[in-house]
Each structure stands twice: as C-alpha cells, then as structure tokens.
Amino acid sequence: MDELELLLQEIAENLEYRRLEFTKLRRMVLNYVGKPLEPTAVRMGIPMIYAEWEGYVREVCQLYLEHVESAVDYCKELKPALLGYLWTPVLRPLTGGLNSERKKILAETILSCLEGSVSFSDTEKAIETKSNLNYEF
Numbered sequence: 001m002d003e004l005e006l007l008l009q010e011i012a013e014n015l016e017y018r019r020l021e022f023t024k025l026r027r028m029v030l031n032y033v034g035k036p037l038e039p040t041a042v043r044m045g046i047p048m049i050y051a052e053w054e055g056y057v058r059e060v061c062q063l064y065l066e067h068v069e070s071a072v073d074y075c076k077e078l079k080p081a082l083l084g085y086l087w088t089p090v091l092r093p094l095t096g097g098l099n100s101e102r103k104k105i106l107a108e109t110i111l112s113c114l115e116g117s118v119s120f121s122d123t124e125k126a127i128e129t130k131s132n133l134n135y136e137f
Contacts, residue, residue, distance in 0.1 A: 007067045011060055018056045025049065058127040065120050075113045087113070089121050 001009070025045050032041040068082065075083060084091070090109045094102045 010063055014059055018052050021052050054129050058129055061127045062125055065125050069118050069120055072118045075116050075118055088124055
C-alpha cells in the first residue's frame, strides 16, 4: 500500500470512528425524547458534536501536513498558502511591523528555504483550533 492510500485509509477510519460516536450520541438523545430531561440531553449533546467534529478536523489536518512533509521534497513545490503556514514560526515575530532587519530576515528565509526540504515544526503540526464553543442555556 503506497503512502497516499495509507493516508486515505487513516482519514476514512477516523471518519468512521466519528460517525460511530455521532450514532451513539443520537441514540442517547432519542432515549430522552418526550421526557423531562430531553432539553438537557440535547444541550449536552451540542458540545459533544462540536468536540467530535473539531477532533476530526484537527487529526485530518495533522495527517495531511505529515503527508506533505514526507511527499514534497522542496519548499518551492508548495503553494503559497501552505508555504506561508510552513514559515509561521519565522513570520510570527514579524507581526509587529517590517523594519529593515525583519525584512532582511524574511528575505533570507525565503532564499534559504527555496531549495530546503519540507519540515513542519512540531508546534505547527499540533493544529490549534482555539475552541470557541459558547452557547446560552
């Protein structure tokens, strides 16, 4: 099995696991239909749905980044959006403005990375979704 097929299999298995969790949640909520705790069961299910979906997106994105890292030889082969994401650890300190020193660092990074291999930092592989789950009771 080649690397791409393995990636697709891992994504499919992850999706199947999430579907099973959604099915269990649905069955639990259906057990309370027409009972006094029905609204509570539904409200309890909302963060669980969110968590399952967020977990799926996070894991699939991480799998994809690892696939890109192993499949792409040179940074110049990446699309600009992914290349910008790859450079996040270098670009993050530049958000305070681009003075001449920061411009130099950026230019050096670009020039040195064009022939460099693709390697995401561990912090960038750990997809941060910054959970924003809020709902009113």
